[in-house]
Amino acid sequence: MKLFFRLSIIILSILVVGIIAITFIYFYLQTPIPANKIAATELAEQSAVKQEEKPYILKVPAGKEISAVAFELEEKGLIRSADIFYLKARLEKLEIKAGRYSIKSTMNMSDIFALLKSGKQDHISVSIPEGLTASKIAKLLFDSDVILSKEDFLKEVSNSELLQKYKIPASSFEGYLFPDTYYFNPSMNPKEVIVKLVDNFFAKIDSLEISAEDMEKLHKTVILASIVEREYSREEEAPLIASVFQNRLNHHIGLESCATILYILTEIEGRPHPERITYEDLKINSLYNTYKWAGLPVGPISNPGAIALKAASNPPKTNYYYFRVVDESSGKHHFSTSLEEHAKTGRELNIKAAAGK
Known part of the structure; x- marks a missing residue:
């Protein structure tokens, strides 16, 4: 009897110690991993400037398995x-919300669980530059984790019902995706992103006192602005470039904008950006070809910003019909009233180039 009692005590003690050990290990494995100690020399170099640790960005698309999240976090230390x-997630019935989360090395497992449960995602700041096309905006948003599919975004760019809602007389939102700095959630619905950009467009033109009452007129302004956007480099020249195009439109002269040829080559035909435009390129049979046809192209060739929109909505009165770049480094143009003056400027530039000036 005494032997049985002693054996029971020993077994019970072993079980208690085992439970304590397992419990310790279970909770220990949930603690954060301490950062590696910095060598004395590195510490001395960093003593003047305290460097803030960068969190790891955990991307959780819809449907990502908990086991995959667990493996990724372990792999990243x-x-x-x-x-x-994974065991803790199953015990606590963790439901991870899709999103983009900042995970710091100081966080323990419970902290990470709380964050993933909360759905408190990092907002993504994206600056869309002036003059990008819809396809380039799609790539920028995809690379920034704002959208999951470039193709789905571009399908929504041509959403006819949404275009009708805004009364835009076109088959695409090209030209209306306003360039600006935005704050997005990760993995957004492409339609929601487009609505955000287009709503901003109409807010901005209102602040610029550009009327949206006549949508046909506004659309022509957007087309012209999209060309001006791709042609100007210096802000003060945008109105002058708009005046050149407006003068040509008034006299049924082709706009002869190289930017429209580049749009055909890269966006419609899918070719890489050429080093130069050839005479054969100028003969391409396209309604965007402003060398072949007079008037505006059939649609915008970029998404213009405020400067180009303002210039196109009210071009100044000038006698200019031509312009050419005279300083590649600054983007400065020379404006001419006649073809003779335009050609003379070209000859002078060629002479300077030949002289190495």
Whole structure:
């Protein structure tokens, strides 16, 4: 009897110690991994400037398995054990919300769980430059984790019902995706992104006192602005370039904008950006070809910003019909009233180039 009692005590003690050990290991494996100690020399170099640790950005698309999240966090050294993470997630019935989360090395497993449960995602700041096309905006948003598919975004760019809602007389939102700095959620619905950009467009033209009452007139302004956007480099020249095009439109002269040829080559035909435009390129049979046809192209060739829109909406009265770049480094143009003056400027530039000036 005494022997049985002693054996029971020993077994019970072993079980208690085992439970304590397992419990310790379970909770220990949930603690953050301490950062590596910095060598004395590195510490001395960094003593003047305290460097802030960059969090790891965990991207969780819809449908991502908990096991995949656990493995990724363990691989990045943010948790001690993917198995314990997965076990804890199953015990706590963790439901991870899709999003983009900042995970710091100081966070323990419970902190990470709380964050993933909360759905408190990082907002993504994206600056869309003036003059990008819809396809380039799609790539920028995709690369920034704002959208999951460039193709789905471009389908929504041609959403006829949404275009009708805004009364835009076109088959695409090209030209209306206003360039600006935006704050997005990760993995957004492409339609929501487009609505955000287009709403901003109409807010901005209102602040510029550009009327949206006549949508046909506004659309022509957007087309002209999209060309001006691709042609100007210096802000003060945007109105003058708009005046050149407006004068040509008034006299049924082709706009002869190289920017429209580049749009055909890169956006319609899918070719890489050429080093130069050839005479054969100028003969391409396209309604965007302003060398072949007089008047505006059939649609915008970029998404213009405020400067180009303002210039195109009210071009100044000038006698200019031509312009050419005279300084590649600054983007400065010379404006001419006649073909003779325009050609003379070209000859002078060629002489200077030949002389190495």
